[in-house]
Amino acid sequence: MRVLITGITGMVGSHLAEYILENHPEAEVYGMVRWRSPLDNIQGILEKVTLVNGDLRDLNSLIKIMTDIKPDRIFHLAAQSYVTVSFDQPADTLETNVIGTTNLMDAVRWAKIDPRIHICSSSEVYGQVKEDEVPITEHNPLRPASPYAVSKVGEDMISLQYFLSYGIKTIRTRMFTHTGPRRGDVFAESTFAKQVAEIEAGLKPNPVKVGNLDSVRTIADVRDAVRAYWLLLEHGEPGEVYNIGGEETMTVGDILDIYKDMATCEIKHEVDPARLRPSDVTLQIPDISKFQEVTGWKAKIPPRKTFEDLLNYHRHLIKKQSV
Numbered sequence: 219m220r221v222l223i224t225g226i227t228g229m230v231g232s233h234l235a236e237y238i239l240e241n242h243p244e245a246e247v248y249g250m251v252r253w254r255s256p257l258d259n260i261q262g263i264l265e266k267v268t269l270v271n272g273d274l275r276d277l278n279s280l281i282k283i284m285t286d287i288k289p290d291r292i293f294h295l296a297a298q299s300y301v302t303v304s305f306d307q308p309a310d311t312l313e314t315n316v317i318g319t320t321n322l323m324d325a326v327r328w329a330k331i332d333p334r335i336h337i338c339s340s341s342e343v344y345g346q347v348k349e350d351e352v353p354i355t356e357h358n359p360l361r362p363a364s365p366y367a368v369s370k371v372g373e374d375m376i377s378l379q380y381f382l383s384y385g386i387k388t389i390r391t392r393m394f395t396h397t398g399p400r401r402g403d404v405f406a407e408s409t410f411a412k413q414v415a416e417i418e419a420g421l422k423p424n425p426v427k428v429g430n431l432d433s434v435r436t437i438a439d440v441r442d443a444v445r446a447y448w449l450l451l452e453h454g455e456p457g458e459v460y461n462i463g464g465e466e467t468m469t470v471g472d473i474l475d476i477y478k479d480m481a482t483c484e485i486k487h488e489v490d491p492a493r494l495r496p497s498d499v500t501l502q503i504p505d506i507s508k509f510q511e512v513t514g515w516k517a518k519i520p521p522r523k524t525f526e527d528l529l530n531y532h533r534h535l536i537k538k539q540s541v
């Protein structure tokens with residue numbers, strides 16, 4: 219079986235590749251990279267995967283990849299995934315996420331192949347829900363509150379349309395917050411961990427800079443998330459959409475408190491107005507029963523362990539950089 223991962227160099231893509239290599243040795247893993255993608259996250263598996271050059275904005279490059287590899291499964295993870303940046307660069311976000319996904323599916327049509335395709339939509343498509351609208355099911359209304367969220371609605375819907383029009387076997391997930399080692403340092407729980415590690419190492423003054431600490435999230439570990447994605451393409455129904463996420467609910471402020479507790483010195487914090495968004499999504503609690511019924515998936519790693527591993531990841535990077 220040939221498996222193609224777009225976004226293999228990112229946090230999720232790299233963990234997914236490792237999961238497949240370890241648990242499904244019969245699979246040949248291909249990863250799509252842009253020529254300038256940093257390969258740090260996949261250093262340990264470079265000899266076990268085949269990298270192919272491509273760009274979501276370049277249809278020809280995708281057609282070549284599909285024709286050459288003829289993947290049986292595609293995990294489409296590549297995206298502009300940062301909400302804050304999407305407010306500054308909305309068109310760029312829409313182009314990568316919506317046009318890029320459309321190109322990917324057109325390439326599959328052109329190559330006349332019939333893979334099962336995981337489309338990574340997002341919990342952000344539900345936007346700001348009301349208190350009586352949680353837990354969020356797949357039937358909640360879509361009220362995107364950022365250009366990023368709009369781009370994920372577009373990606374989600376175009377993938378459904380390609381299934382309805384052409385029978386392309388897209389299976390969509392709306393993943394709630396997932397994190398762990400290798401998480402980009404722009405996201406809340408990762409920037410907090412990095413700043414704590416820098417303060418511990420004497421590289422940055424106290425306090426930790428923060429944005430809105432009141433947002434409610436559930437946390438899933440990225441290593442549980444990639445196992446969920448594998449199960450999705452094994453057991454999910456083409457054309458369907460599934461919520462996936464963690465079960466423990468907490469505020470972003472609670473996450474900061476966990477790091478304060480783990481830190482080797484006293485940590486203060488301060489709100490940085492630049493970290494506040496024009497509109498924020500402050501309540502995200504998923505109902506994941508549809509996905510669990512189909513796959514039997516259950517998270518194994520508790521959030522505290524996830525945060526500990528993420529903090530240690532940043533501590534390790536800082537140590538490496540200072541050598």
Ligand SMILES: Nc1nc2c(ncn2[C@@H]2O[C@H](COP(=O)(O)OP(=O)(O)O[C@H]3O[C@H](CO)[C@@H](O)[C@H](O)[C@@H]3O)[C@@H](O)[C@H]2O)c(=O)[nH]1
Pocket residue numbers: 299300301302339340341342393394395396404405406407409427428429430431433470493494495498499500
């Ligand atoms: N980034 C960031 N967010 C902060 C900060 N302080 C507080 N926050 C708040 O923390 C919440 C989470 O923000 P992010 O970590 O940037 O993630 P997100 O907006 O929830 O989006 C993430 O999850 C989605 C669902 O899985 C993903 O689709 C998306 O790509 C991203 O990974 C938001 O309410 C944000 O305002 C900070 O210093 N930085």
